[in-house]
Amino acid sequence: VTEHTALNMQLEGQFQRGLQGDVTAYRDFLIELASLLEGYFCKRLSNRPSEVDDLVQEAVLAIHQRRHTYSCKVPITAWIYAIAKYKWVDYLREQQKSKAFDSLDAAHETIEGLDPHAPWQAKRDLQALTRNLPAKQANAISWIKLQGYSVQEAASMASMSEVAMRVCLHRAIKNLTKLVKIQNEKPGLA
């Protein structure tokens, strides 16, 4: 407990002197802060050490930018950890969001894996299949999967948002999968 209090007093002193314009004290504070945060995020991200640095930087920057909002009513370490936790939760939320996109990306991979040995034939079959899709979805497939445009480029060509384009592509792939299944069951259809 005493060690904790000592750290608090040291940090608080450096921080307050920094706010008064003492660059050296503030730099010492930032260095101490960065190592505290490194410990905090390392514990939570032991399997992804590359992300720790990013998070530390972001949290240091957040604290630096909001340094004027610090209130002496709370111990400075409590303040620091509350902001670190906030950034951590934010990071997890972002992760969750990009995971949703990852699964879309994984779905794109399956279409490429349809017929790896005959890419030309696959392309022709795919073109025939896309005729059964709504125009928007057919375009998405043809631009991104057949002509090799990026999702961003395709989105701007269709003047849609990138997210909408990803969703459109995802739907197109779902529909295609359905079509392929139908075809496999009734070979004479298409």
Next chain:
Amino acid sequence: MRNQAWLNQLAEQVSKPDGRHHFEIQRIYPLIGAWLGVILLTIFVLGLRPDWAEAIKTFAFWIKIAFPLTLSGLAWIALKRVGIPGARFQAQVLMLLLYPALFALLMLYRAQDLYTSAAIETDLFGQTWVSCPLTIAGLSLILLFAGLWCARPWGVTLPTLSGGLIGFISGALTAGTYALHCQETGGLFLATWYVLGAFMPAMIGAALGRRWLMW
């Protein structure tokens, strides 16, 4: 350490003290301005209650103003704790919830003297139990937006709760102002519909705070 150079650069940025602090009064000028707007709207658009000259001599009139205003004061105290990253705020939030509950109990106790259920019904519903909370909630949106705008630079780590409290303050301030127009006299009416009028913007504020107070 790899980041040393970067930290040095940040440290250089620490300039002269500028004494900024997030709860200083000048930083909530937009909120005060919005409240003045709500007061003016109440007086000139909704209109003062026609019997105001008589009403200001009664105790009930001042309770109707004082109860919501003290409620918003408690919400402000709670927000000042919730808005500080790492501060304890449980006691302040508990007080904020207990106060209207105790007030409602007091009004229930008082309503015992009314004996008949019809009289109690009048005490609870009055004439305007639908329009009252809706008007309060609608008017308070002006305050809510101003409040959220003030709070953006604070850097809160609990954006949903902070947004909710800002909404509650907006609703309670508006309710206290709306009392200038409202002619209801029931104690239960006050304890129910005025508080509900403050809870609605609190819900909206929580939903908006979740998005707008992120940083």
